[in-house]
Amino acid sequence: xxxxxxxxxxxxxxxxxxxxxxxxxxxxxxxxxxxxxxxxxxxxxxxxxxxxxxxxxxxxxxxxxxxxxxxxxxxxxxxxxxxxxxxxxxxxxxxxxxxxxxxxxxxxxxxxxxxxxxxxxxxxxxxxxxxxxxxxxxxxxxxx
Numbered sequence: 001x002x003x004x005x006x007x008x009x010x011x012x013x014x015x016x017x018x019x020x021x022x023x024x025x026x027x028x029x030x031x032x033x034x035x036x037x038x039x040x041x042x043x044x045x046x047x048x049x050x051x052x053x054x055x056x057x058x059x060x061x062x063x064x065x066x067x068x069x070x071x072x073x074x075x076x077x078x079x080x081x082x083x084x085x086x087x088x089x090x091x092x093x094x095x096x097x098x099x100x101x102x103x104x105x106x107x108x109x110x111x112x113x114x115x116x117x118x119x120x121x122x123x124x125x126x127x128x129x130x131x132x133x134x135x136x137x138x139x140x141x142x143x144x
Contacts, residue, residue, distance in 0.1 A: 018075040023088045025068045030092035033061035038100070065089065065117075069124040078125035086118035 040051040065085070072081035093113045098106040 019080075019084060022068065022072040022075060022081065022084050025071070026065070026085050026088040027092040029061055029064045029068060030089055030096075033057050033064065035092065035096045062120075065120070066124055069121045070128055072121075073125050073128045078129055082118055082121040082125050085121040086114055089117045090114040 034053055034057055037052045037054075037057065040049050042049050069081060069085050072085055075081070076084060090110055090113045094106065094110050097109060101109075
């Protein structure tokens with residue numbers, strides 16, 4: 001059987017369900033907040049082009065992704081959570097961006113999304129671990 005942080009006797013089906021839930025929620029963060037917006041906006045006065053995302057969309061995506069990462073750390077453990085969130089978010093990004101890319105640079109963007117998401121989820125995992133240690137007391141076992 002597979003061992004997960006809070007459920008040492010969780011079977012393979014429960015573990016797979018946890019991974020699936022984290023993956024679906026992570027992909028939903030991309031598609032709900034950013035994946036649908038493809039329009040750039042041009043300021044008529046200055047001619048500056050902005051977009052395709054508005055600040056509120058990015059903030060909403062980040063806040064949602066932090067919540068998913070916290071849930072993932074609890075369900076899967078730190079390293080597994082970081083890997084699952086980063087790979088799934090990047091895959092969702094690739095699914096919408098690669099088909100539209102005419103420059104061939106989508107792979108560079110995917111690498112940056114993967115790196116940024118992994119770093120962000122890693123920070124969330126470290127904070128969650130530190131909080132868990134602090135609230136559990138000094139005799140709590142360390143989980144990785």
